[in-house]
Amino acid sequence: MLARLIAEGVVEVHGRSSYRVPDRSVTEASADVESCQIHGERTLYDNPWVKLSLVDVEPPGVERFEHHVVKLHHVAIAAVIDDQDWALMMWRYRFVPDAFGWELPGGIVDPGEEPLQTALREGEEETGRRPDALQHVVTYQPMVGMVDSPHEIFVGHAAKLVGEPTDLEEAGHIAWVLLSDIPWLMARGQCRRTGSLHARRPGQRGRRDARR
Numbered sequence: 001m002l003a004r005l006i007a008e009g010v011v012e013v014h015g016r017s018s019y020r021v022p023d024r025s026v027t028e029a030s031a032d033v034e035s036c037q038i039h040g041e042r043t044l045y046d047n048p049w050v051k052l053s054l055v056d057v058e059p060p061g062v063e064r065f066e067h068h069v070v071k072l073h074h075v076a077i078a079a080v081i082d083d084q085d086w087a088l089m090m091w092r093y094r095f096v097p098d099a100f101g102w103e104l105p106g107g108i109v110d111p112g113e114e115p116l117q118t119a120l121r122e123g124e125e126e127t128g129r130r131p132d133a134l135q136h137v138v139t140y141q142p143m144v145g146m147v148d149s150p151h152e153i154f155v156g157h158a159a160k161l162v163g164e165p166t167d168l169e170e171a172g173h174i175a176w177v178l179l180s181d182i183p184w185l186m187a188r189g190q191c192r193r194t195g196s197l198h199a200r201r202p203g204q205r206g207r208r209d210a211r212r
Helices: 002-007 115-127 179-187
Strands: 012-014 018-020 037-046 051-058 065-071 075-080 086-094 099-103 106-108 129-140 151-161 173-178
Touching: 075 086, 075 115, 075 129, 086 115, 106 115, 115 129, 115 151, 173 179
Parallel strands: 075 151
Antiparallel strands: 012 018, 037 051, 051 065, 075 106, 086 099, 086 173, 129 151
């Protein structure tokens, strides 16, 4: 996801360890677009992991209707990249959608926890490595319009090996994957998770393998 944002110009690269959202004051939001009117909401299903609701919504100029909305947890993701543009990733199996793939470490923000601390904690629990620091890059919604689940991406460098992974359910095969290989991995269906790196940074040369 980070590299996709870079390729699309949403995020700018500064040096080898800094990222920022560019200032584009020429792009202005339209004042003519109206918001929807919410008349109410009723819960269909609710547990500690997922909430399904029907929202009574009335878009401008459209007859009101009930819209299904899924609410999931707030998620933080850690993208650790070394000075040679290799990203720390995990090769793991997901029974939904019954496939293996490369993913970045990350997980649910616990109550009272800052997303930055979540990214650091999840990176260490799932890979056994802890970056010296993480920088927030972007917050996004992976399925906006139907699912409410804020995802925050943090980028770090110089990860230190502090031990073995402790989250055995989440941890998989851990390896460093070259950023420029991500499009090739996606084409093979081996990089599916939306929070994972999504395209190469300009100027990178690819090798179709992983190391360490």
